[in-house]
Amino acid sequence: MGKNNKRNKKAKPQQQQSGAPASSSGSQDKDSTEDPAAASLLPTLIPKKRNQLNKLVSELVDLVEQQPANPNEEWRQYEQLQQLLTQIMTLEEPLSKVVCQQVNDSADDQSRLAKVEAFSSWAKNGGVHSEGLEIAIFPGYQLGLRATRQLEKEELVLSVPRALIFSEESKSNCRLFGNMQQATHLNLAHDLVIEKIRGEASDWRPYIDVLPAKYNTVLYFSTKQMQRLRGTAACSMALRQCRVIAKQYAFLYRDAHILGNRTGNDNRCFFLTKRGLCYQLYRWAVSTVMTRQNLVPSESEGSPKFISALIPYWDMANHRPGKITSFYGSFSRQLECTAQEACAAGEQFFIYYGDRSNTDLLVHNGFVDVNNLKDYVNIRVGLSPTDALAAKRASILDKLSIRHNAELRVLPAPDFISKELLAFVRVFKMSAEQLEHWCSDLERAGDLLHIDCALETDHETRTWQFLEDRLKLLLAVFDKELREADELKELSELELKEEGKPVQEIELMLLQYRRLERSILAGALQYAQEHRKV
Numbered sequence: 001m002g003k004n005n006k007r008n009k010k011a012k013p014q015q016q017q018s019g020a021p022a023s024s025s026g027s028q029d030k031d032s033t034e035d036p037a038a039a040s041l042l043p044t045l046i047p048k049k050r051n052q053l054n055k056l057v058s059e060l061v062d063l064v065e066q067q068p069a070n071p072n073e074e075w076r077q078y079e080q081l082q083q084l085l086t087q088i089m090t091l092e093e094p095l096s097k098v099v100c101q102q103v104n105d106s107a108d109d110q111s112r113l114a115k116v117e118a119f120s121s122w123a124k125n126g127g128v129h130s131e132g133l134e135i136a137i138f139p140g141y142q143l144g145l146r147a148t149r150q151l152e153k154e155e156l157v158l159s160v161p162r163a164l165i166f167s168e169e170s171k172s173n174c175r176l177f178g179n180m181q182q183a184t185h186l187n188l189a190h191d192l193v194i195e196k197i198r199g200e201a202s203d204w205r206p207y208i209d210v211l212p213a214k215y216n217t218v219l220y221f222s223t224k225q226m227q228r229l230r231g232t233a234a235c236s237m238a239l240r241q242c243r244v245i246a247k248q249y250a251f252l253y254r255d256a257h258i259l260g261n262r263t264g265n266d267n268r269c270f271f272l273t274k275r276g277l278c279y280q281l282y283r284w285a286v287s288t289v290m291t292r293q294n295l296v297p298s299e300s301e302g303s304p305k306f307i308s309a310l311i312p313y314w315d316m317a318n319h320r321p322g323k324i325t326s327f328y329g330s331f332s333r334q335l336e337c338t339a340q341e342a343c344a345a346g347e348q349f350f351i352y353y354g355d356r357s358n359t360d361l362l363v364h365n366g367f368v369d370v371n372n373l374k375d376y377v378n379i380r381v382g383l384s385p386t387d388a389l390a391a392k393r394a395s396i397l398d399k400l401s402i403r404h405n406a407e408l409r410v411l412p413a414p415d416f417i418s419k420e421l422l423a424f425v426r427v428f429k430m431s432a433e434q435l436e437h438w439c440s441d442l443e444r445a446g447d448l449l450h451i452d453c454a455l456e457t458d459h460e461t462r463t464w465q466f467l468e469d470r471l472k473l474l475l476a477v478f479d480k481e482l483r484e485a486d487e488l489k490e491l492s493e494l495e496l497k498e499e500g501k502p503v504q505e506i507e508l509m510l511l512q513y514r515r516l517e518r519s520i521l522a523g524a525l526q527y528a529q530e531h532r533k534v
């Protein structure tokens with residue numbers, strides 16, 4: 001599979017399902033870099049609908065450019081965003097019906113499984129070694145990898161050569177979002193949009209066919225589902241994610257359809273994007289990248305050191321706590337994955353995705369790990385600009401490399417309060433005299449990170465009182481959305497759902513997330529109360 005041969009490949013037309021075929025008139029057709037695949041019969045919108053869509057996207061641009069000042073404003077903005085996106089998706093439906101599969105969850109697993117044989121031979125022909133593994137359905141995980149024989153701990157079980165790794169380097173002239181590290185996953189999502197639109201003409205089709213049709217990422221949440229995150233540490237992150245992706249979509253759309261001003265060597269990508277771009281497709285591509293990407297070393301000059309990549313077959317492995325056992329071999333030019341533990345024939349083969357909090361997993365990966373040993377809940381703390389002693393507090397925090405406005409960690413047992421959070425609150429609660437004392441010898445500041453640092457009793461009491469009040473407040477906000485008893489009741493109802501009824505995966509995940517975050521906060525509250533009394 002050469003780097004550039006995809007561009008010259010003869011396209012097979014995609015099936016037309018609804019709407020009018022792309023006509024030979026229209027500004028895009030003067031584009032001389034048209035890829036044969038782009039001549040596929042994608043529907044075009046009638047001018048009236050296109051104008052409505054242009055107007056909605058302009059409103060979307062205006063909306064996402066506003067920076068919300070507080071959580072309530074952020075929520076209101078999200079509600080407006082959802083309304084606009086719903087209208088946009090309705091208008092774009094003729095297009096999204098063709099470029100995105102529309103299936104329900106269980107049918108998705110089955111239809112993906114039906115494509116696995118073709119995918120496995122494509123992977124094998126491309127040089128993937130996965131002899132002791134096969135792809136199967138695992139309830140609660142969608143697809144995953146199953147051992148077909150006993151796999152030994154540390155045995156090399158899977159390798160994927162560079163040629164089969166999908167990255168922005170598979171299409172070297174197409175970096176729509178630039179050459180920076182922050183842009184690499186966006187470039188990848190954009191390339192995936194292109195390959196998806198190319199349909200049967202894409203060399204990646206067997207891989208794309210086994211990808212999920214939809215995801216449990218926050219981009220797929222309804223407003224009602226998102227409501228369940230209100231008051232949790234994940235809410236702001238989730239809303240921001242929706243805003244950022246809508247903004248990217250709105251800008252891509254605006255450039256393509258409203259301004260029509262992209263020229264230069266990315267004409268081809270622009271052309272394809274313009275033809276098939278719709279929000280459903282963009283959120284699918286972004287979610288595919290978010291939930292499956294890995295970093296591999298770049299092989300092009302001028303690129304960031306590491307670039308985001310999709311690694312077919314390897315990305316069928318689900319996560320279980322353990323250690324990272326997948327590495328890219330620069331000499332062998334392949335991704336190599338060993339077994340983190342022995343795995344008997346017939347069992348699911350898991351890999352470890354790395355240390356991530358459940359907040360991060362929920363927002364970026366669309367699942368939570370109920371056995372997460374590396375979980376934490378971030379809480380926001382900051383120095384007050386009206387505090388006359390802020391400069392002194394800041395100098396101690398600088399010495400400790402803690403930011404003046406920071407998100408710091410509340411941890412599960414046995415630690416409960418991270419040393420950075422404890423030190424911040426200790427500094428925040430110092431009197432003028434205590435600040436003088438600590439600032440006079442900043443070399444000692446590191447002591448503040450230790451739980452048993454010798455402090456005056458009143459200072460220590462104020463510190464733990466602050467933590468106690470803050471945690472109580474967070475738990476009270478939690479209860480405002482859903483009380484603990486109701487949360488547990490709903491959770492057990494969903495877990496005991498009758499067989500045959502569709503599992504409400506997102507609802508279940510949200511309740512599990514709430515329970516996990518609540519238990520970290522409640523454990524830390526108890527710990528703070530005990531410390532205050534000492």
Ligand SMILES: C[S@@+](CC[C@H](N)C(=O)[O-])C[C@H]1O[C@@H](n2cnc3c(N)ncnc32)[C@H](O)[C@@H]1O
Pocket residue numbers: 140141142143144211212216291292315316317318319320365366367368369
């Ligand atoms: C890299 S893919 C793994 C393959 C995926 N299950 C599939 O069907 O294509 C990552 C996704 O798998 C699911 N997943 C992985 N580990 C999981 C776990 N421990 N519990 C639940 N879902 C998990 C999540 O949906 C996640 O976004």
